[in-house]
Amino acid sequence: MTTEKQTFCRICEPNCTMLVESNEAGEPTKLKPYPNHPLGGKPCNKGLNFLSVHKDPDRLNWPLKRTNGKNEFPAEFERITWDQALSEIAERLRASQKAYGPNSVATYTGNPLGFDIRALTSVYSFASHLGSSMEFTAGTQDCCNKNIATTAMYGGLSFLVPDLHHTDYLLCLGANPKASHWTLVEVPNDSGEILKNIKRRGGTVTFVNPRKLEISTPETGETVQIKPDTDVYFLAALSHEIERLGGFDEAKLSKYGEHVTQYLSFIRACDPERILSVTGISRSQVTEIAEGMISATSAAVYMATGVNQGRQGVLSCWLVEMLNFATGNLGREGGTYMPNGLTEPMATPIFINEIESVDGMLPKTPFAPPATLLPDWIESGDIRCLISTGGNPVMSCGGGPGLRNAFSQLDLMVAIDILPTVTTESADYVLPATDWLEREDVTAFSANLRTQLIPNIQYTEAIAEPAFERKTDWWIHAKLLQALDVASPLDSETHQDGWELVNLLLSAHGLSKDLVKEAPHQMVFLGDLPKDSVFERALVNPEGRIDCYPRAFVSSGLFERFETVLEELQKEPPDILKLISMRTTHMHNSWLMNVPSLRSGALAEQRLRISPEDAAARELHQGSRVRLYNDFGDLECRIDIRDDLGPGVVAMTHGFGNRDAHRLSIASHAPGVNVNELIAMGPRSYEPLSYMSWMTGIPVRIELINSMGD
Numbered sequence: 018m019t020t021e022k023q024t025f026c027r028i029c030e031p032n033c034t035m036l037v038e039s040n041e042a043g044e045p046t047k048l049k050p051y052p053n054h055p056l057g058g059k060p061c062n063k064g065l066n067f068l069s070v071h072k073d074p075d076r077l078n079w080p081l082k083r084t085n086g087k088n089e090f091p092a093e094f095e096r097i098t099w100d101q102a103l104s105e106i107a108e109r110l111r112a113s114q115k116a117y118g119p120n121s122v123a124t125y126t127g128n129p130l131g132f133d134i135r136a137l138t139s140v141y142s143f144a145s146h147l148g149s150s151m152e153f154t155a156g157t158q159d160c161c162n163k164n165i166a167t168t169a170m171y172g173g174l175s176f177l178v179p180d181l182h183h184t185d186y187l188l189c190l191g192a193n194p195k196a197s198h199w200t201l202v203e204v205p206n207d208s209g210e211i212l213k214n215i216k217r218r219g220g221t222v223t224f225v226n227p228r229k230l231e232i233s234t235p236e237t238g239e240t241v242q243i244k245p246d247t248d249v250y251f252l253a254a255l256s257h258e259i260e261r262l263g264g265f266d267e268a269k270l271s272k273y274g275e276h277v278t279q280y281l282s283f284i285r286a287c288d289p290e291r292i293l294s295v296t297g298i299s300r301s302q303v304t305e306i307a308e309g310m311i312s313a314t315s316a317a318v319y320m321a322t323g324v325n326q327g328r329q330g331v332l333s334c335w336l337v338e339m340l341n342f343a344t345g346n347l348g349r350e351g352g353t354y355m356p357n358g359l360t361e362p363m364a365t366p367i368f369i370n371e372i373e374s375v376d377g378m379l380p381k382t383p384f385a386p387p388a389t390l391l392p393d394w395i396e397s398g399d400i401r402c403l404i405s406t407g408g409n410p411v412m413s414c415g416g417g418p419g420l421r422n423a424f425s426q427l428d429l430m431v432a433i434d435i436l437p438t439v440t441t442e443s444a445d446y447v448l449p450a451t452d453w454l455e456r457e458d459v460t461a462f463s464a465n466l467r468t469q470l471i472p473n474i475q476y477t478e479a480i481a482e483p484a485f486e487r488k489t490d491w492w493i494h495a496k497l498l499q500a501l502d503v504a505s506p507l508d509s510e511t512h513q514d515g516w517e518l519v520n521l522l523l524s525a526h527g528l529s530k531d532l533v534k535e536a537p538h539q540m541v542f543l544g545d546l547p548k549d550s551v552f553e554r555a556l557v558n559p560e561g562r563i564d565c566y567p568r569a570f571v572s573s574g575l576f577e578r579f580e581t582v583l584e585e586l587q588k589e590p591p592d593i594l595k596l597i598s599m600r601t602t603h604m605h606n607s608w609l610m611n612v613p614s615l616r617s618g619a620l621a622e623q624r625l626r627i628s629p630e631d632a633a634a635r636e637l638h639q640g641s642r643v644r645l646y647n648d649f650g651d652l653e654c655r656i657d658i659r660d661d662l663g664p665g666v667v668a669m670t671h672g673f674g675n676r677d678a679h680r681l682s683i684a685s686h687a688p689g690v691n692v693n694e695l696i697a698m699g700p701r702s703y704e705p706l707s708y709m710s711w712m713t714g715i716p717v718r719i720e721l722i723n724s725m726g727d
């Protein structure tokens with residue numbers, strides 16, 4: 018007899034609800050949509066394919082210890098007990114910190130930890146017990162620019178979300194909601210209707226993207242094709258134009274703004290004639306968008322990773338936040354706002370202390386240090402041990418394979434993962450974690466970030482017993498703390514496997530995980546707050562106002578950089594090619610590469626996408642093999658000619674290049690290339706202050722290897 022249970026997907030932010038069928042032995046046999054769930058119930062193909070990850074015969078099942086040298090590949094491992102693994106790791110961590118200080122041990126926390134609320138709490142308590150400043154995260158490849166910009170402006174971390182359900186004008190930069198299902202705004206179970214609805218109610222959607230997206234249709238809106246890594250100049254020109262046209266809400270600016278004069282002088286100096294040429298967008302297009310936003314009843318500007326990963330993500334985010342605020346759209350229905358959540362923002366200083374690096378003394382911020390300096394810190398001997406949880410830095414960070422050479426020089430590397438990746442291949446110890454079907458959870462992460470358009474908490478039980486000797490990430494961190502002889506939640510006889518802290522968060526709404534579990538559909542709506550509550554809730558800096566020209570941006574040289582990068586762009590040769598990333602509907606960063614159904618037929622191969630004009634100029638045909646290179650790396654691939662890219666732009670999906678992930682039988686077959694080899698590492702390879710890697714608009718060159726096409 019089959020049984021049916023409810024769960025939610027934990028691959029990406031929407032946490033789509035789904036149903037799981039299990040057989041008599043209690044093993045999940047099918048994942049399917051949950052049509053009658055109040056939040057919708059339309060998981061995507063990736064979520065519905067997750068049983069292939071859960072049951073992947075290549076999964077990590079036991080603690081492993083390396084038996085050959087760190088420079089020898091493939092790595093060889095022997096199976097050991099959890100006790101042996103934990104005590105040996107702890108001993109080596111203690112010895113390193115005793116001899117070389119707390120910063121000799123670094124941590125790297127990857128993206129999936131965001132979708133495991135207990136692990137998220139434990140990884141931070143583990144890192145804080147280590148007392149190291151070297152806490153790297155996937156954030157420097159994702160959104161640390163937003164973390165810093167909003168903390169500087171509001172006083173604490175706040176992600177203001179676009180009111181997609183009500184807006185009359187959405188300006189959407191550097192996002193592909195069809196492939197990626199939104200980021201830092203949670204839209205559950207959406208298959209594109211939310212954008213079509215804006216158009217249906219008479220509104221406008223404008224995408225700003227170097228690539229004309231599949232979702233950019235007459236049913237949604239047009240794409241303004243921008244040259245990569247130039248959004249900051251477009252946003253500055255747009256701000257200039259809206260102010261010139263009288264589109265600012267002066268009363269709101271003076272009521273809630275601090276340093277408004279400095280902001281106004283900055284944008285007034287941004288004459289479109291001076292700065293727009295590098296963007297590929299014309300003055301009349303900017304004026305049209307400005308007029309559209311001014312005349313709309315409400316408007317929201319939203320930007321995502323395509324802009325975050327450029328060289329000026331902090332100033333871009335600041336200009337976006339300021340556009341929403343200055344036009345009176347912040348805290349208004351249809352504008353941007355701060356949804357209800359489990360917690361409220363906390364005042365957070367931007368500069369905590371300093372860390373010594375090859376780039377001199379770097380200010381330490383509440384977020385992560387630059388991942389692209391990790392190799393230098395390892396080579397200098399400052400970092401000697403690394404513990405990576407739920408991350409695949411060799412695939413996902415700037416420099417990519419270059420990190421592997423650095424990792425081989427570590428005294429100790431520990432990787433906690435569900436799969437044997439190219440990163441775990443560099444480790445001394447590999448610890449097997451449970452996947453999301455094997456653990457109980459609540460959707461507290463997004464509720465805690467206050468990014469849900471429909472604030473809610475969902476509960477799921479563990480659908481399957483953890484197989485073999487897999488353990489939850491929470492348990493692994495708590496056990497490591499015990500092995501290190503420091504306070505661990507496991508010391509308490511009444512510990513509840515990490516739920517104490519989560520229940521404390523939930524108690525702000527009179528909830529606990531058990532109460533959510535018992536609620537209809539295992540879900541509780543948190544309810545909406547007035548949109549204008551953002552002004553009481555988000556402004557936690559001492560002035561209680563929005564800092565419209567944060568000093569931290571000035572002291573970090575961001576405004577000078579705005580001018581120097583502009584000059585650099587103006588001097589570029591016209592035939593230069595710029596590389597951007599391209600997420601697809603069938604892949605998730607680096608970790609669905611071993612799923613056969615997501616790697617079959619046309620999905621098997623990774624190609625470099627190029628415009629017909631650029632292909633013709635180089636006498637390339639569909640499928641021609643090329644060398645793609647720059648000062649940092651050199652790759653070989655075949656090309657895919659498509660007219661969704663404008664001239665001068667090439668695009669490639671990251672996460673491929675698993676040749677050396679020997680234990681991933683599907684992923685290492687037809688592996689493709691690791692595009693992050695072309696991303697800079699080392700001094701000045703990151704944005705000051707946010708430490709974001711520069712991952713889009715990368716100058717590259719192409720050389721023909723074999724023009725024979727398909």
Ligand SMILES: Nc1nc2c(c(=O)[nH]1)N[C@H]1C(S)=C(S)[C@@H](COP(=O)(O)OP(=O)(O)OC[C@H]3O[C@@H](n4cnc5c(=O)[nH]c(N)nc54)[C@H](O)[C@@H]3O)O[C@H]1N2
Pocket residue numbers: 126127128129133155156158159322406407408409410412413414433434435436438450451452453490598599605606607608671672692693712
């Ligand atoms: N070129 C390029 N590079 C990029 C990006 C891009 O757009 N272009 N995007 C960047 C972005 S936005 C991000 S967030 C980063 C992601 O950077 P990372 O988080 O470092 O990389 P992922 O590929 O998401 O790797 C996640 C790892 O966690 C493992 N895993 C999955 N579930 C669990 C679990 O429950 N527990 C544990 N312990 N492990 C688990 C997976 O097997 C995988 O090895 O990549 C970035 N890299």
Ligand SMILES: Nc1nc2c(c(=O)[nH]1)N[C@H]1C(S)=C(S)[C@@H](COP(=O)(O)OP(=O)(O)OC[C@H]3O[C@@H](n4cnc5c(=O)[nH]c(N)nc54)[C@H](O)[C@@H]3O)O[C@H]1N2
Pocket residue numbers: 029030128159190191192193194196197198199200225226227228230243244245246247248321322323324327597598599600601602603604605606713714
């Ligand atoms: N299918 C799938 N879903 C995912 C992921 C995945 O890998 N696959 N990853 C998840 C993660 S970790 C995240 S953070 C989110 C990310 O979610 P999104 O931020 O929406 O990510 P992308 O789909 O990569 O969209 C980025 C867009 O920016 C464009 N772009 C590139 N460079 C520039 C530029 O310089 N300027 C502008 N304006 N646009 C530019 C690209 O063409 C692309 O369309 O997605 C999540 N969901």
Ligand code: SF4
Pocket residue numbers: 026027028029030031032033059060061062063064065198206
């Ligand atoms: S969009 Fe797809 S991968 Fe993301 S949570 Fe929903 S079902 Fe999972």
Ligand SMILES: [Mo]
Pocket residue numbers: 128158159
């Ligand atoms: Mo991400």
